[in-house]
Amino acid sequence: MLSRIVHRGPDGEGRLVAAELGLFAGMRRLSIIDLAGGDQPIWNEDRTVAALFNGEIYNYLELAADLKARGHRFATRSDTEVLVHLYEEHGADLVRHLRGMFGFCLFDTRRRRLLLGRDPFGQKPLYFFRGGGVFAFGSEIKALHALPFADSSLRPGALPDFLAWYGLPPGETHFRHIEKLPAGSTMEVCLVDGPRCAEPKVFWRFEAQAPPDLTEMDDAAEALDAALDESASVHLRADVPVGVLLSSGLDSKVILTYAKRRAQDQLAAFSVGFRGAGRESELPGARETARSLGVRHECIEVGAEDLADSVEEIAWHLDEPVGDHACFAVRAVCRLAKQSVKVLLSGEGADELFGGYEERYLGRLDTMERSSRLRRWRTLLPRTATPFPAGRFGRLCQRAHLGEAAEMASLHFNGFPFDRRAPMGFTPDQLQRFAARIEEVGARVVSRSATGCTVGWRSMPIGTWRNRCCRRLTR
Numbered sequence: 001m002l003s004r005i006v007h008r009g010p011d012g013e014g015r016l017v018a019a020e021l022g023l024f025a026g027m028r029r030l031s032i033i034d035l036a037g038g039d040q041p042i043w044n045e046d047r048t049v050a051a052l053f054n055g056e057i058y059n060y061l062e063l064a065a066d067l068k069a070r071g072h073r074f075a076t077r078s079d080t081e082v083l084v085h086l087y088e089e090h091g092a093d094l095v096r097h098l099r100g101m102f103g104f105c106l107f108d109t110r111r112r113r114l115l116l117g118r119d120p121f122g123q124k125p126l127y128f129f130r131g132g133g134v135f136a137f138g139s140e141i142k143a144l145h146a147l148p149f150a151d152s153s154l155r156p157g158a159l160p161d162f163l164a165w166y167g168l169p170p171g172e173t174h175f176r177h178i179e180k181l182p183a184g185s186t187m188e189v190c191l192v193d194g195p196r197c198a199e200p201k202v203f204w205r206f207e208a209q210a211p212p213d214l215t216e217m218d219d220a221a222e223a224l225d226a227a228l229d230e231s232a233s234v235h236l237r238a239d240v241p242v243g244v245l246l247s248s249g250l251d252s253k254v255i256l257t258y259a260k261r262r263a264q265d266q267l268a269a270f271s272v273g274f275r276g277a278g279r280e281s282e283l284p285g286a287r288e289t290a291r292s293l294g295v296r297h298e299c300i301e302v303g304a305e306d307l308a309d310s311v312e313e314i315a316w317h318l319d320e321p322v323g324d325h326a327c328f329a330v331r332a333v334c335r336l337a338k339q340s341v342k343v344l345l346s347g348e349g350a351d352e353l354f355g356g357y358e359e360r361y362l363g364r365l366d367t368m369e370r371s372s373r374l375r376r377w378r379t380l381l382p383r384t385a386t387p388f389p390a391g392r393f394g395r396l397c398q399r400a401h402l403g404e405a406a407e408m409a410s411l412h413f414n415g416f417p418f419d420r421r422a423p424m425g426f427t428p429d430q431l432q433r434f435a436a437r438i439e440e441v442g443a444r445v446v447s448r449s450a451t452g453c454t455v456g457w458r459s460m461p462i463g464t465w466r467n468r469c470c471r472r473l474t475r
Contacts, residue, residue, distance in 0.1 A: 001026070001136075001138060001143040001144075001146045001147070002015075002026045002027075002028060002143075003146075004138075004140065004142045004143045004145070004146050005028050005138070005139055005140055005142070005143050006028055007317075008028050008030065008054070008139060008140070009027065009028025009029040009030045009054075010028070010030065011029050011030055011031040011035075012028070012029040012031065012039055013026065013027070013028055013029070014026060014027050014029065014039055014040040014041055014052070015041075016041040016050055016052060016107060018107070018109070018191075021112060021191040021192075022191065022194070022195070023107070023114075023191060025052055025105060025107070026052070027040050027041075027052045027053070027054065030342070031239075031240070032056060032238050032239065032240055032342065032343060033056070033060075033077065033078055033079050033237070033238060033239055034076050034077040034078040034079075034239065035239050035240070037075075037076040037077060037078060038076055038077075038078030038079075038080060040052055040053060040080060041107075042075075042076065042078060042080045042081050042083075042084060043084065044072075044084040044085060044087075044088060045072070045073050047109070048108070048109045048110050049084045049087050049088060049106060049107065049108055049109070050084065050106070050107045050109075051080055051081075051083040051084050051087075051104060051105070051106050051107075052104065052105045052107075053079075053080040053083060053102065053103075053104045053105075054102065054103045054104070054124050054139055055100060055101045055102035055103060055104070055119065055123070055124045056079060056100050056101060056102070056237075056238075057079040057080075057082055057083070057098055057099065057100040057102065058099050058100045058234040058235060058237065059098070059099040059100070059234060060079035060082045060100075060237075061237070063082045063086060063097060063098075064081075064082055064085075067082065067085045067086065067089065070089065072085040072088070072089075079100075083104060083106060084106070086098075087106050087108075087115070092115055092186055092188065092201075093203075095117050095186055095203045095204070096203060096204075098119075099234075100119060101119045101121075101123035101124050102117065102118070102119045102124055103116075103117070103118050103119070103124035103125060103126040103139060103181075104116070104117050105137070112190065112191045112192050113188055113189060113190050113191060114188070114189040114191065115186060115187075115188055115189075116128070116137060116181060116186060116187045116188075116189070117181075117185075117186045117187075117203075118181045118182070118183055118184070118185055118186075119183065119184070120183060120184040120204040121183055121184070122180075122182070122183030122184070124139070125139055125140065125180070126138075126139065126180065126181040127139070127140070127141050127143075127144060127173065127178055127179065127180055127181070128144075128178070128179055128180075128181060128187075129144050129147070129150040129151075129177055129178050129179075130177075130179075130195070130197050131151065131177055132149060133194050133195070134149055134195065135189055135195035135197055136150060137181075140319055141173065141175065141178055141319035141320060142316070142319055144178055150177070150178070151175075151176060151177040152175055152177075152178070153175065153176045153177070154174060154175060154176060155172065155173065155174055155175055155176045156176075157433070158172065158173070158174045159174070159321075160426070160430055160433070160434075161437065161441075162174070162321050162323065164434055164437075165323075165409075165441070166323025166324075167323050169440075169441050169444050170182040170183070170444060171200070173320055174320040174321065175320070181200055182200055182202070184202055184203060184204035184205060185200040185201060185202050185203065186200070186201050186203055187199075187200045187201065188201075228254065228258050229258055229261065229262070231258075232255065232258035232259050232261070232262050232345075233262045235259075235345055236259060236262055236263060236345075238342075238343050240341070240342040240343060241265065241268070241340065241341040241342060241343070242259075242263070242267070242341060242342075242343040242344070242345065243267065243268040243269065243270055243337050243340070243341035243343070243344050243345070244256045244259055244267065244268075244269045244270070244295075244344065244345045244346070245269075245270055245271075245330075245333060245337075245344050245345070245346040245347075246269040246270065246271045246286045246289060246290060246297070247271060247282045247285070247286055247347075248282040248283075248284070248285025248286050248289070249282070249347065251347025251353075252286075252346065252347045253289050254347070255345050255346070255347050256269055256289060256290070256293060256295065257293065259345060260293050260294075260295055266296060267295050267296070268295065268296045268297070268298065268337075268340060268341060269286070269289075269290045269295050269296070269297045269298075270297075270298050270299070270300075270333050270336055270337040270344070271283055271286040271287075271297065271298075271299040271300075271333065272299065272300050272301070272302060272329045272330070272332055272333035272336075273299065273300075273301045273302075274301065274302060274303065274329070275301045275302065275303040276303070283299055283301070286299065287299070298336060298337070298340075299333075299336075300332055300333055300336045302328070302329060302332045306328075306332065307328050310328070310331065311328075314327060314328060314331060317331075364411050367407075367411065368404070368407060368408070368411075371399045371400070371402070371404075371407055372404070374396060374399055374400040375400055377400060378400040378401055381396070381397045381400045381401070382397055383397065383401055384397050384398045384401075386431075388431055388434075388435070402438075402439075403439070403442070405439075405442035405443050406438050406439045406442040406443070407442070408442055409438045409439075409441045409442035410438045410442070
């Protein structure tokens with residue numbers, strides 16, 4: 001299993017064995033913090049708790065200071081050691097104190113149990129297999145494929161689901177008996193008399209909060225400025241060089257600006273573009289940003305022939321289909337960056353947070369608002385006989401009878417069922433299945449988040465909000 005994931009941790013290997021309990025676990029290390037003393041597994045003072053850890057805990061310095069004040073003795077400067085002492089204090093609730101990206105395994109020798117945990121947004125992967133009296137987990141599916149007892153047969157219906165949403169519902173993979181630990185979840189495994197697995201337990205979910213009392217744009221900009229500055233500061237905690245993935249988008253520009261402000265050493269930025277993209281290329285904008293900030297900038301261009309040459313390797317690394325073609329370009333730019341840095345900051349999801357893609361998201365919000373008005377008339381409107389009606393009246397009737405959760409899922413369906421564009425390439429039976437899955441998937445996704453959120457800035461055009469706030473930040 002360890003040989004399958006050497007690429008995840010080329011700097012070292014650690015093993016945790018308790019043969020009397022049937023436990024054989026290991027990790028591959030990518031050294032970022034405490035290069036000399038952070039080898040795993042890491043134990044607590046009396047060797048009753050051990051940790052195997054993938055990721056980074058950004059608030060580890062603050063946590064370590066608090067734990068030392070409570071009497072805990074640290075043997076390393078590694079962020080991994082925080083996990084074992086935090087577990088001593090809080091048990092499974094340690095995850096509520098962590099700020100970072102992580103997939104971990106904690107071994108409690110007294111209780112003879114494992115505790116697995118995954119970060120709130122699922123940045124770090126964690127897959128598992130259970131069945132036939134055995135339990136196995138790994139950071140990649142290919143590690144589980146190395147086990148002769150782990151059934152790797154394909155999950156029926158997974159590929160059509162993927163083609164509909166370019167993703168699978170939380171917990172599912174394309175393999176029948178291999179699952180993902182959902183983001184923001186923990187899982188306990190009892191090792192007494194063979195492994196017995198509790199169901200994953202959610203410890204974090206997004207919840208709509210009352211909007212902060214920031215009535216003036218300058219107040220909002222100052223609060224955002226402070227939050228971004230502090231976030232950049234803790235993300236730069238590393239004992240190795242750190243760089244930034246830079247495009248021409250707002251997200252990476254913001255990250256580079258704040259990282260440059262906080263970086264002690266020379267910061268580098270890395271960009272990728274597509275040959276022949278012309279004015280659509282992101283490279284000119286990235287070069288201008290790096291030049292204006294005085295940051296060393298390296299870039300690479302890729303084309304269709306590069307994709308053809310690397311598609312097999314990309315598929316091997318991904319383990320299963322991923323609905324994001326950017327993985328090809330990201331692989332190329334990360335290979336470039338690897339020559340000089342070990343850590344990269346990037347802006348995953350930040351365009352949405354800062355009001356990017358307004359035509360996409362505001363359009364969906366408007367659709368949801370119109371549908372909520374339609375539902376007032378649902379008792380007067382007939383149910384449609386087909387799952388995806390073609391006519392305007394049929395689509396209106398269908399929207400009226402869908403709940404909010406189901407409509408949220410349907411808006412991600414490939415082809416947008418409520419648009420004039422009908423889903424193509426699916427059989428009538430598959431379309432019937434998708435209609436049922438829209439209700440099921442919507443309920444599963446929304447159950448892990450909050451509904452009924454109020455978007456406080458809708459009264460101001462989003463472009464105006466974004467431009468005014470960003471102008472304030474760049475003064």
